[in-house]
Amino acid sequence: KQEVTQIPAALSVPEGENLVLNCSFTDSAIYNLQWFRQDPGKGLTSLLLIQSSQREQTSGRLNASLDKSSGRSTLYIAASQPGDSATYLCAVSGTGNQFYFGTGTSLTVIP
Amino acid sequence: NAGVMQNPRHLVRRRGQEARLRCSPMKGHSHVYWYRQLPEEGLKFMVYLQKENIIDESGMPKERFSAEFPKEGPSILRIQQVVRGDSAAYFCASSPPRDRDEQYFGPGTRLTVT
Numbered sequence: 001k002q003e004v005t006q007i008p009a010a011l012s013v014p015e016g017e018n019l020v021l022n023c024s025f026t027d028s029a030i031y032n033l034q035w036f037r038q039d040p041g042k043g044l045t046s047l048l049l050i051q052s053s054q055r056e057q058t059s060g061r062l063n064a065s066l067d068k069s070s071g072r073s074t075l076y077i078a079a080s081q082p083g084d085s086a087t088y089l090c091a092v093s094g095t096g097n098q099f100y101f102g103t104g105t106s107l108t109v110i111p
Numbered sequence: 112n113a114g115v116m117q118n119p120r121h122l123v124r125r126r127g128q129e130a131r132l133r134c135s136p137m138k139g140h141s142h143v144y145w146y147r148q149l150p151e152e153g154l155k156f157m158v159y160l161q162k163e164n165i166i167d168e169s170g171m172p173k174e175r176f177s178a179e180f181p182k183e184g185p186s187i188l189r190i191q192q193v194v195r196g197d198s199a200a201y202f203c204a205s206s207p208p209r210d211r212d213e214q215y216f217g218p219g220t221r222l223t224v225t
Contacts, residue, residue: 004153031212032212034212036216041218041219041221042218042219043114043115043117043202043216043217043218043219044154044202044204044216045216046214046215049212089153089154091154093212096167096169097144097156097159097166097167098144098156098159098167098169098170099146099154099156099214100156101146101153101154101155102153103151103152103153104153
């Protein structure tokens with residue numbers, strides 16, 4: 001059974017810092033990996049989707065990498081802003097119909 | 112094009128009552144997924160439905176929980192005889208017919224059982 005772990009559970013950084021969020025998964029037979037953002041009381045917003053054949057995806061200040069063989073992904077956020085404060089979720093999909101989610105990293109960017 | 116709609120956004124039920132959570136997928140989406148997020152835990156898959164069909168219910172508790180997606184109208188997640196442990200955020204996602212990985216999530220329904 002797929003297990004997804006995210007480290008750290010919480011992170012607090014001053015505005016302008018670059019930061020890295022980590023995600024690891026136990027079963028490397030995945031179709032893709034997604035990073036989501038969850039704001040308090042809101043739904044999930046997809047940030048980046050990496051197909052299993054890809055190594056990384058970029059969108060603006062965000063860059064996500066995938067190393068399927070080692071079961072790891074990182075989300076890099078450049079020049080962090082207070083508006084980036086949210087919980088970031090990593091999810092992988094495999095042969096089934098579901099996403100397997102990590103428990104998230106709660107990010108606070110201090111102005 | 113409105114996003115995935117869920118209602119109610121907040122629901123309070125006493126132990127033993129029934130809870131009905133509704134999800135309207137995005138226009139053109141015929142696949143619906145329900146996930147549950149317990150306090151301090153990650154989202155866990157519950158069930159995957161297409162119109163009038165349950166495709167995968169491997170994540171559904173065996174008792175008291177049921178889901179449907181009728182030909183007309185929203186998908187319904189029904190919890191009978193709720194208990195305190197059912198308190199959680201329930202999220203619905205929808206996807207277009209040919210890309211199940213393109214799941215769009217609703218804002219969730221936060222169920223509190225008192």
